[in-house]
Amino acid sequence: MISYWTVLLIGLVSILIVMVIMMLVKKPLIDRLNFVFAMNTVVVLLIMTVGFIDGRVDMYIDIALSYSILGFVTSVILAKYIGGRRR
Amino acid sequence: MTAAGIVSLILAAAGLIVMIISLIGLIRFPDFFTRLHIQGVGDTLGAFLIILGMMAATGAHLITIKIFLIFLVIMLTNPVGTNLMMIAAIFDKNYQAYTWTRPENKPHDTDLPHETDIAHSTDISKTEIEKPAVIVTDKPAVSDTEKKEIYAPETAIRTKTGTETETDSGKEHRSGRSRPSMKKTRAELIEIAEGMGINVPDHATKKGILELIYQEKPELRPEKSGTGKSGSKQSGSNKSGTGKSGSKQSGSNKSGSKNSGSDRASSKRSSAKNNNSGNSSKTNSKKSADKSKSNNKNNNNTNRNSRSSNNRSSSRSSSNRRSSRSNSKNADGKAGSYKRKSKDRGRQI
Numbered sequence: 481m482i483s484y485w486t487v488l489l490i491g492l493v494s495i496l497i498v499m500v501i502m503m504l505v506k507k508p509l510i511d512r513l514n515f516v517f518a519m520n521t522v523v524v525l526l527i528m529t530v531g532f533i534d535g536r537v538d539m540y541i542d543i544a545l546s547y548s549i550l551g552f553v554t555s556v557i558l559a560k561y562i563g564g565r566r567r
Numbered sequence: 568m569t570a571a572g573i574v575s576l577i578l579a580a581a582g583l584i585v586m587i588i589s590l591i592g593l594i595r596f597p598d599f600f601t602r603l604h605i606q607g608v609g610d611t612l613g614a615f616l617i618i619l620g621m622m623a624a625t626g627a628h629l630i631t632i633k634i635f636l637i638f639l640v641i642m643l644t645n646p647v648g649t650n651l652m653m654i655a656a657i658f659d660k661n662y663q664a665y666t667w668t669r670p671e672n673k674p675h676d677t678d679l680p681h682e683t684d685i686a687h688s689t690d691i692s693k694t695e696i697e698k699p700a701v702i703v704t705d706k707p708a709v710s711d712t713e714k715k716e717i718y719a720p721e722t723a724i725r726t727k728t729g730t731e732t733e734t735d736s737g738k739e740h741r742s743g744r745s746r747p748s749m750k751k752t753r754a755e756l757i758e759i760a761e762g763m764g765i766n767v768p769d770h771a772t773k774k775g776i777l778e779l780i781y782q783e784k785p786e787l788r789p790e791k792s793g794t795g796k797s798g799s800k801q802s803g804s805n806k807s808g809t810g811k812s813g814s815k816q817s818g819s820n821k822s823g824s825k826n827s828g829s830d831r832a833s834s835k836r837s838s839a840k841n842n843n844s845g846n847s848s849k850t851n852s853k854k855s856a857d858k859s860k861s862n863n864k865n866n867n868n869t870n871r872n873s874r875s876s877n878n879r880s881s882s883r884s885s886s887n888r889r890s891s892r893s894n895s896k897n898a899d900g901k902a903g904s905y906k907r908k909s910k911d912r913g914r915q916i
Contacts, residue, residue, distance in 0.1 A: 484575075484576050484579060484580070487583075488579050488583060488617070491583045491586075491587070492583070492586075495586055495587065495590055498590060498594075499590065499593075502593070502594060508599065510599055510652060510655060510656050511599060511602065513652060513655070514593070514599075514602060514603060514606055514652060515593070517606065517648050517649075517652065518593065518606045518610055520644075521610045521611070521613075521614045521641055521645070522586070522610075524614075524637065524641065525614060525617050525618075528618075528621060528634070528637070532621065532624065537621075537625060537630055537634075538630050538633075541630065541633045541634060541637065544637055545633075545636065545637055545640065548637060548640050548641060548644065549640060549644075552640075552644040552647075552648060555648050555651075556647075556648065556651060559648070559651040559652050559654075559655045560651075560655070562655050563651075563652075563654060563655025563656070563658055
């Protein structure tokens with residue numbers, strides 16, 4: 481039975497694949513960082529939809545919450561490493 | 568199909584569409600900062616709509632609040648992340664010098680991908696981008712007022728005619744790195760010299776290159792005397808290399824500069840009045856175009872020194888007030904009302 485959650489899953493996975501390809505293709509370094517940061521939200525939503533398809537949402541919410549925070553921290557660290565000092 | 572199901576379907580579909588549109592924007596936009604804006608705004612909106620759909624699917628439960636918490640975290644972290652990336656882009660040295668050059672001085676390509684890749688590679692032999700680039704164009708020279716606004720330490724653009732027809736009315740404030748000195752590296756000095764058209768031998772030392780530069784342009788030579796800047800400015804403006812070609816102005820100014828130094832040291836003691844009065848007459852007779860403050864102060868100090876012996880009370884504040892008033896009034900440096908006030912003070916006392 482194809483519910484709309486599977487459609488959402490397929491759409492989000494395709495977006496994720498395109499973002500990964502663009503991250504590898506684009507030349508400037510900061511554009512890649514941009515895509516890494518954009519993938520954070522997509523992955524969080526992906527976890528939630530998998531939870532809805534499984535039926536038990538309450539197991540997957542905590543994982544999504546912690547993943548969002550960790551992803552933000554990693555992108556902050558990367559930005560600090562890549563960027564220059566404030567003059 | 569329940570009502571909650573339909574609502575969640577609509578919301579989730581709308582969120583998915585928004586995410587796809589933002590992805591297209593991330594790929595197709597021309598500049599990095601526009602892409603950053605798209606990611607910051609579009610992704611949060613898409614996430615908001617999808618999460619609203621999920622909340623509608625669960626219904627009235629405690630889990631809906633938890634789902635909303637996830638959206639709160641996304642809402643707080645996305646703008647902060649975009650701001651950080653913006654800062655990383657702007658203050659990155661080799662990102663097109665995005666803030667440090669004016670639009671007409673920027674290089675022509677908006678994206679220079681190989682430069683940024685080289686800058687962050689670990690290969691030491693490739694990290695030669697921090698050299699200042701000298702670009703020769705046919706554009707007219709930048710005017711003096713615009714020069715002070717330019718703050719471009721990395722790239723120096725010279726025109727073909729600009730460097731020779733420049734007339735300095737004193738050492739104006741150029742951006743600090745374009746002046747040759749011993750603090751620069753040898754490569755930078757060679758570039759400056761070649762920009763001016765000097766043939767630099769291969770084995771020359773830094774001092775040798777500096778000497779060659781100073782021979783070409785003696786105005787860049789720093790003054791050794793530690794006196795006030797007015798002396799050095801005026802001697803720099805006269806391009807007479809020898810200085811003995813009967814330029815009375817330079818002579819008087821030089822002596823004036825010497826006097827200013829000595830006067831500042833000995834203004835508190837009353838030093839030789841004859842020399843001061845003689846020089847003050849020389850400078851007062853000519854209407855000097857440059858009304859440097861030190862010269863006026865010099866004259867007022869001489870006047871004060873010559874007259875303080877007559878007056879008993881010459882408090883510093885009152886004399887300074889007198890000198891400041893005379894500065895504003897007369898070109899000669901003498902205060903018109905000075906005599907009267909001194910005489911009044913004498914009478915009062």
